Amino acid sequence: MTQAAPTTGMPRRGPTPDIFSPQTHLMGRLAFPVVTGLIYGYWAAANRRSGGPITGWNLLFGFVTAVVFALVLFAVLTIASRLRRxxxxxxxxxxxxxxxxxxxxxxxxxxxxxxxMSLSVAAVTFIVMFYRFYTHEDAAGHRIR
Structure with a gap:
């Protein structure tokens, strides 16, 4: 039979140390939407050409899609964390x-x-995100540490 290990006398761990500088965090906050936007733009352009030749219009479509996606993702990352869960x-x-x-x-x-298909993806996203925010935030929207 197994038993739980005693926890008295064990040191409590503090918060995880932050090993990156503020400049690194800022660069990561800006680089994530840009890199994700480039991947999304390439994917959209590849879907649009359906395996055909790469054309100038296809490249333009991919880059415009990447820029729009990156801007919207940056806005969502900036605004969404300030909202209620x-x-x-x-x-x-x-x-x-x-x-x-x-x-x-x-x-x-x-x-x-x-x-x-997009409604089904949205429904699954809502379930996962609502559960995550409901279990990681209090009623006022502050993260539980």
Whole structure:
């Protein structure tokens, strides 16, 4: 039979030390949306050309998509953390549903299938995000440490 190990006398751990400088954190906050936007733009352009040749219009479409996605992601990352947990989850749900729906629509599928798939992705995103924010924040929206 197993028993729980005694915990008396064991030292409590403090918060995890921050080993990066503020400049590194700032660079990471800016680099994440840019890199993710470039990946998203490449993916959208690849879906649109359906394995055909890469053209100038396809490159332009990919870069415009990347810039728009990066700007919207940066705005969501900046604004969403200041909102209450329900609205925070809804904001991520809308972002993920729209982003997935746009990518899926570039593959040439019917609009009904695109809407159904993006709504299903949005529903799963809402469930996951609401659970995460509900278990990691208090009612006022402050993170529980």
């Amino acid at each position: 329900e609205v925070h989850a809804v904001m991520w749900t809308a972002f993920m549903g729209i982003a997935f729906g746009f990518l899926y629509s570039q593959s040439g599928e019917s609009i009904l299938r695109c809407v159904a």
